[in-house]
Structure formats: structure tokens, C-alpha cells
Amino acid sequence: MATADDLKFQEFDDAANLLAANPDATTISIDEPVEIPKNQHSRLQEPGREEDDELLGTDDSDKTELLAGQKKSAPFWTFEYYQTFFDVDTYQVLDRIKGSVFPVPGKNFVRLYIRSNPDLYGPFWICATLVFTIAVSGNLSNFFIHLGKPTYHYVPEFRKVSIAATTIYAYAWLVPLALWGFLMWRNSKVMNIVSYSFLEIVCVYGYSLFIYIPTAVLWIIPQKVVRWVLVVFSLCLSGSVLVMTFWPAVRDDNRRIAVATVATILLLHALLAVGCLAYFFDAPELDIPAPIIPVHNST
Numbered sequence: 001m002a003t004a005d006d007l008k009f010q011e012f013d014d015a016a017n018l019l020a021a022n023p024d025a026t027t028i029s030i031d032e033p034v035e036i037p038k039n040q041h042s043r044l045q046e047p048g049r050e051e052d053d054e055l056l057g058t059d060d061s062d063k064t065e066l067l068a069g070q071k072k073s074a075p076f077w078t079f080e081y082y083q084t085f086f087d088v089d090t091y092q093v094l095d096r097i098k099g100s101v102f103p104v105p106g107k108n109f110v111r112l113y114i115r116s117n118p119d120l121y122g123p124f125w126i127c128a129t130l131v132f133t134i135a136v137s138g139n140l141s142n143f144f145i146h147l148g149k150p151t152y153h154y155v156p157e158f159r160k161v162s163i164a165a166t167t168i169y170a171y172a173w174l175v176p177l178a179l180w181g182f183l184m185w186r187n188s189k190v191m192n193i194v195s196y197s198f199l200e201i202v203c204v205y206g207y208s209l210f211i212y213i214p215t216a217v218l219w220i221i222p223q224k225v226v227r228w229v230l231v232v233f234s235l236c237l238s239g240s241v242l243v244m245t246f247w248p249a250v251r252d253d254n255r256r257i258a259v260a261t262v263a264t265i266l267l268l269h270a271l272l273a274v275g276c277l278a279y280f281f282d283a284p285e286l287d288i289p290a291p292i293i294p295v296h297n298s299t
Helices: 010-021 038-044 049-056 058-070 079-086 090-101 109-114 121-145 159-189 198-208 212-218 224-250 255-280
Strands: none
Touching: 090 109, 090 121, 090 198, 090 224, 109 198, 109 224, 121 159, 121 198, 121 212, 121 255, 159 198, 159 224, 159 255, 198 224, 212 224, 212 255, 224 255
């Protein structure tokens, strides 16, 4: 039979003897967490990769997708399905508008404002407000330019409302649809490309148009130089939001394709601003003579 001495853990006795021989030796307890030096932890990560993850939103996007997958989505033919697209409060809408007017260099608009809860409430009402602002401001600009001319008779042009609505809403929906399809196609070709959802792209385009609302009001000023300075300033602000949002998604693609994609986004955005200014404010208007009332001879 085994004696009591044979059942002892000999390694503990060896450790005790070593500790008695060297009292200054450092011991580690299993209850104490092992700390990794900061310099060793930094070497484990590739330099600059943390910044790339922040721009692309890959660090929080997985958590967001998992949380979103846990939510039970209603069928698309029910009212509850579309109600989720408008489930935002005033503070979120104002915060996203502020982010589109004052873009932060190096920050992704989708990751900071949109990804947690993309909505259609802000884009819909921003486009609607922009439609009426452009139509009304264009009529007022035409009135002030021809004010005082005896041969001019003011006639409100209500057709400008329908033209502005068709242009703005077509741009806010068709361009994001084409961009979403392109990103999905390139995502199947290049694995590193981060693809945004269609709702996120529509949200970005909708909020990027907010800067044109105060700009359209200032376009009433009958000075072409002032108008073009305003349109360039607005284009730089809203265009920077689009560039900082979509450049991280295509920069890992072929260099020519990435540059061409961003250039196309800016070109379409510039065509919208310049086209609205040229058609609704700088279009040559024909002077409509005032109706002549015939004077009957009383003889």
C-alpha cells in the first residue's frame, strides 16, 4: 500500500525548497490576471489597421448585424415593416443633419450616424423641402429680376414644382440604387470591399442634400457671382460627405475603378446642383407683355 509520503505532491515541495533558497524570487499566482505589455499588444496589430477598421466600420458592424439579426422583422406587406424605416426621434435627425453640414475629416458618416438605425424619415422630408424651396425660390428670383419692367407680367410657374420633384427624388433613389448594385457586384469580385446596404446609401444621399435648402433660399439674390460661389461651397460640403463615406468602401479595389467610382459620384452630384441653378434660376425668361385693354370710342 502507498504510504502518506508517497501521496504528497513533490513539485510543491520542490517549489517550497526553491523559495526558501531564494526568498527574493518572483512568484505568480493563478488568481492574478496576466497582463500583456502594451508594446507587445501593439505589435500584434498591423500598423494603420485600426484606423482602417474605424473608417470602414468593421469593428462595430459585426455587432450591429448580430443585434439586427436578433430582431424579428415583420412581413413586407404589413404596416409594421415600413414603420421601422421611420423609427427615429428629432435628436437623431438633427444630429445627422449636423453631421452632413459639418463633416469631420477622416470620419465615416455611415458608421457615426446611420448604421445604428438607418431611416427614411429624414431623406424623405429633406427632399420634399428641397423641392418646394427650389420651386418657390426660382419663381421669386424670376420676379425680382424682372421687377420694374413695364412689359413684364408675372405668371407663377407651378410646373417647376413637378420638375423639381421628379429631378430630386429620381436622384435620391436611382443613383443610390445604381451605386448599391455596383458595390454588390464589386464585392463579389474583391473580397476586401465593404458593401453598404441600400437603405444606408439612400440615407447618406438624402442627408447630403440638406445643405442645398438654405443655398436655394440664398439663390434668390440676383447676382450670378454670388450664386455660383454658393453652389461651389455647398457642393464641397455635401460632396465631401459622399467621398468620405464611399471611398473607404472602394479603396481596396483596383485603383482606376476606385477613382472612377468616386469621380462619378461627384460628377452626378455636381450635375444636380448646377442643373438646378441653371434651370430654375439662370434660365433666360421671355418677357410676357401685359394684356392690353382696348379703349372703346364713346362717339
